[in-house]
Amino acid sequence: MTPTITAFATSPDRGKGLARDMRVRWALEEVGQPYDVRLVSFEEMKQPAHLALHPFGQIPTYEEDDLVLFESGAIVLHLAERHAGLLPDDANARARAISWMFAALNTVEPPIVERSMIGLLERDETWYAQRLPAVEGRLRKRLGELSRRLGDADWLDGAFSAGDLMMVSVLLRSKSSGILDEYPNLSAYVARGEARPAYQRAFAAQLAVFETQGRA
């Protein structure tokens, strides 16, 4: 059965590929798995039918026969475990690629989200200018550590994996702050991810949703 994912009917990022369905679309494209998309409005996301699929009322969800999953990390890992192309065959290399997935989501994404949130929620507050340097400092610390580890390698640990897919997806959310540009090897790493045909197909698919549905 073709799996179905959910995505924003009207994505707040206006089709820039930053919503979390993009990670799942990219993984589906990498492994060559066709999928259906069910668009949900912000109103529908708070209704019992959607909350039964996703306890936190977010997107994406993933439905395949009688399996329902939520959390982009879990869905990408599920796809990576069941299809070739996103995890190495060697057991140790596989475990390390999964480490990078968790690092992307639990260590690198939080300071990126913190930087986004101060811009969205606190820009007009009296403390914005005073608090911003600390927030950006925490982001630079993490990106500096990641940049040092990546060095001049193409990907984080050998061939492209689900760990890179998740890390590139997370780093893309720091682009608008301008801070990613301070780390040329990370910018190039993100560009390598964006250049992958599977990324481009996934990006085009989510942009098409915005162009047809999102012009509200």
Place this chain on the structure above:
Amino acid sequence: MTPTITAFATSPDRGKGLARDMRVRWALEEVGQPYDVRLVSFEEMKQPAHLALHPFGQIPTYEEDDLVLFESGAIVLHLAERHAGLLPDDANARARAISWMFAALNTVEPPIVERSMIGLLERDETWYAQRLPAVEGRLRKRLGELSRRLGDADWLDGAFSAGDLMMVSVLLRSKSSGILDEYPNLSAYVARGEARPAYQRAFAAQLAVFETQGRA
């Protein structure tokens, strides 16, 4: 070979079980895998030898033969996949348990850490009292959603799993804010986790480190 994990020589939480080695110790105890611990100072964590194991200079790390892992989520998942006791046998239930691990780390932990951080870093700032309600509001939103999903069940999805281990570990970090007490079913859920013999052995082990090493 007995695996080796790293932990703080002097844990900032003074042995209260909130450092991330606790999650790995708990998982090791649940599956009955003996382990060694190498204590590292804050100074050592920034040195090349430790950064080779953990690119972000944190604890825990996990070494087993020639495998090196970092990120508590990845280590717990590695243990859960290789030993019985932390993931159900049914493939769908297994994928759902892994969803809860990611939910704990990527959806529930960030607002808990944000609440901790405002207390640690911004308590003396002029904006503390004004910003705190928004931070606590974000935490209450997530805990409310989790509380509704848990309902009166013992665990998040059937039997105790690595998803519960991670969720309880994350929720424990919100205890000191007092906000966890507003959700009696979540408090009881955390207490059920703490009551497990494996949790208690892990807790005692990390407390013993503080009592012998940490009284600096």
